[in-house]
Amino acid sequence: MSAPLGCLWVVATPIGHRDDLSARAIETLRAVAVIAAEDTRHSRPLLLHHNIDTPLIALHEHNERDAVEAIVRRMQGGEAVALISDAGTPLISDPGFRLVRAARAAGIRCIPVPGACAAIAALSVAGLPSDRFVFEGFLPPKAAARRSRLQELAGDARTLIFYESSHRVAESLADMRDVFGAGREAVLARELTKLFETVLGEPLGLLAARVTADPDQQRGECVILVAGRGEEADAKLAEGRRVFAILREELPPAKAAKLAAAISGAPRRALYES
Template sequence: MTAHQTGCLWVVATPIGHRDDISARAIETLRNVSVIAAEDTRHSRPLMLQLNISTPLIALHEHNEREAVAAIVRRLQDGESVALISDAGTPLVSDPGFRLVRAAREAGIRCAPVPGACAAIAALSVAGLPSDRFVFEGFLPPKSAARRSRLQELAGDARTLIFYESSHRVVESLTDMRDVFGGERPGVVARELTKMFETVLGEPLAELVERVTSDPNQQRGEFVILVAGRGEHEDDQLAEGRRVFTILRQELPAAKAAKLAAAITGAPRKALYEG
């Protein structure tokens, strides 16, 4: 960082696991600002202590964001500098902070990024899936019906799909992805990135479901799930058949749902049933 700047909101990325991944610029910024707005001050304080950063911490999380934003903007307008951090990674990426950045920009306050770790991008970099075009979907809905509905909307997307998922829903989400996208669609499960038990599994979705389901260790930690976009090799008729099968399967046995979906769309019944 160059000369210390006041009245600036610094959006600072912190490590997603390995603490050495924080940049020298991020450390200097965090030391020089007036205050650090943290998603969870209890979570961030140990990192600040390890880095010998004594800057005061204030809380900015999803439950107080609306109220805290006004106070932080006033501090910025009074000439103070503020750093925004999340519990891990780049703020605003499935984390609080959007309202603060929007309010600061609307108030004419400079907002400056201090780039660093992001779990979605880290996972994409090692997934071996096309990375020229991708879409970040964050967390899928927790309930199966809503989750399947969202996946159906994404089934025809040609871009690589990136999701975050929690440990207690990873098997359910993978199963829904297999059922909606088809078991042969390539997928990757990136778990505990940059941490001691990091694993990156890349297999067709059907095999990923079996592997994660059968291994309790692969159901622990924090997850990024990536799914290849719909390829040119996937037949339009078969894709439509799978979409209809998924809808019918919620009300009917698999065999009957496959038979009806095949009759409606002309897709091969066996491919629908086994997909």
């Protein structure tokens, strides 16, 4: 193929298995003048595997603001540029937003070459409702901010999708258990398309305990999916509040909330703050 002059190709790359790079993506990456990659050292082995020798330039979160202007000038001069991230679809919790926005503002054509995306791959095998979902990306790393964001999402009826780092996945699952309730359905999709791929689906209480007890489940790339709040959750919360009101007459609020949550399955935090 001959790439159109002065355009930006946004190309999805594999999230693990190298052969998930599409034929169209391979053809595009061979045809452009240059490939803007999140990490050139990471992307080079993938490109070599597919016999792609197109020159690479770096475009990552630390240089994107400064690099965009030069790349746009290259496209305005007639060069076709491809944008890739380390894995999956660019811009999805990855750099590239500023480049795409600047290219469009300059009247440059932006062309998607779709492919792998960890969030969508996980959703496709999770067994949770997929007709309506929300992608939250990475939660805040600090515990207080993370719990605050989860509290804001507790009433959302859509399936929730999160990315999480391996060294925080156990903490995040524990926070989700406390905020959403131990009975809320959840799935941990780990190392998708790779050798140690696992997809674990259990209520949050069991899933959090399992991951905490198994260091192997705290490794690699992680996607967490949580079922949205449904009528059953509303019923549990209503029952939990009823039990909490009774227990609070005899017990301190914190202990009353803990017991009411254990009895009803409602989120302890929601009861304590009600």
